[in-house]
Amino acid sequence: MQQIKSRAVPVRMENIDTDQIIPARFLKATSREGFGKNLFRDWRYENDDENSPKADFPLNDPRWSGTILVAGKNFGCGSSREHAAWAIKDAGFEVVVSSFFADIFRNNALNNFLLPVQVSEKFLQQIFEAVDADPSTELSVDLPAQMITITTTGVSESFDINPYKKTCLINGYDDIDYLINMMPEIESFEADRAAV
């Protein structure tokens, strides 16, 4: 993962919890795939009916498209279900932008190569305004430079990411690879503790 340039889908709500991202009744699958169709399920469909999409929900609105999801503050609060990150990823998103992420969601996203970009509340509002004014507005996310830009206005902001995680994302390796390589150290740590 390096640079992502795409239109954005704005979901202008705060405190979007994981039960909204993927309701519990869809957590029964035993693989990681296929959760995308139930992303925001209860907001997306009338009476839980896939044939009656709610026209005013952004994911159903043809004006919005792209691989960047933009949402209000405290995104991903609630349960630890990684299915939330899988659903967003499975629905085709590569980046989630918000002014605040819940901790577990942030970790889960990073572990699935879904990039959480935390911006200031002011910048978030600028994104909402820009895409409202012109839905074809593209956002550009530069991971190595840690910059996000609204291409139509040229306004940009830098974002934070743990340097270790950044390296992982750019190189496509994950924590498990790292930890497996550490097994001898982990075993000697155990031996030292047992000796106390």
Place this chain on the structure above:
Amino acid sequence: MGKTLFDKIWESHVVKTIEGGPSVLYIDRHFIHEVTSPQAFNGLRKRGMPVFRPQQVVATADHNVPTLNQELPIREELSRKQVDMLVKNCAEFGIELYGLGHPYQGIVHVIGPELGVTQPGMTIVCGDSHTSTHGAFGTIAFGIGTSEVEMVLTTQCLLQSRPKLMRINVDGQLNPGVLSKDIILYIISLLSASGATGYFVEYAGSAIRSLSMEGRMTICNMSIEMGARGGLIAPDETTFDYMKGRQFAPAGEAWEKALAHWRTLHTDDDAVFDLEININAADIEPMVTYGTNPGMGIGVSKNIPAQASLPENERGNFAKALQYMGLKDGQPIKGQAVDYVFIGSCTNSRIEDLRLVADFVRGKQKADNVEVWIVPGSKQVEQAARAEGLDQIFEAAGFMLRQPGCSACLGMNEDKIPAGKYCISTSNRNFEGRQGPNARTLLASPLTAAVAAVTGHVGDVREFI
């Protein structure tokens, strides 16, 4: 400078710290359940790895299980598959499973402490955000995602950055009728649903010390509802008394050795926190939530805030929540009719909760307009309730005592609240759809729920004592 309780435990579990990055944290105990583990086991298979320390993993089935007729096969196919998959995975990888029918089965955060698997000073994780519950014993306990479950199964370690630390001191005498659930709902209403994000919280102060272990678990359980990674309480004599004699607690010489270590687990007087909050216990009244996140709570005698009194940027979300709940801004919460009463979940389904409810309803009848479900947190709680005759009190009152599981805490198993109905619930989340599509949840303590059970509406328990 002195150390915090958190740092004492953290430092003794760091295998290594990556330059400018997270630490490799060693995990003592790993709980798993059927919903967040299958993909992790698939990952192990794909890599051809075994479970590194199967004896440090404990499994149970809780989220998907029915709470009636548990002895029969699970009717819902996908739920059955998920539970069967857990049985298969545990057998294949050598993990102890307290599944359906086992005398230790129950909600993962109820059984860990009750079996003595949870012990002071440990690091504990589970693919479940309410793992914070175990912090009541002075542990670093937190929820993780499924990729992290896979990491712990494979290596018994996780990569974690040290969180910021907050201490919340609750001092003074609690008012009659105010339970630990009210303390935590009050704290979350002050801090908001995101107010502790990035922090680990230590709860301290005389009001916390005065709580039983079960009361402390209720507090730590809901730490995640204000965004905290976890919460913890220093172990003390109450903790040690609770631990002694539990199935998996140390015994004999090992007990004395453990006790000596546990007594060192407290925050030093001169330790410093990133943030410290002081709360007067006397300010807390029985609490009820009116909205769609746990931060939207008020004292039972108060009115729902007026929309105009809120900052402009909060009004949209507030209005949306009230619309979902079918409530009006400015209205009193007391007197609000309810349709269901759910007493259960890893927040409040332990034997003390059931005893409190039974004491309150003894000789009373449930209101005609409500259905009341009492769902014990574990097989052992269920057994104890029956042995003490609580089942008869519930039955006489018209309540239904069901079998252990997560039940109506989340709309995943058969126990769902119908659309549009109000449920006063002792669980921890009132999110939209949490108890079933379009269900309306009011979070409260077991006593406040018991009041609703017998009156049919939200009431003030203080008027009954």
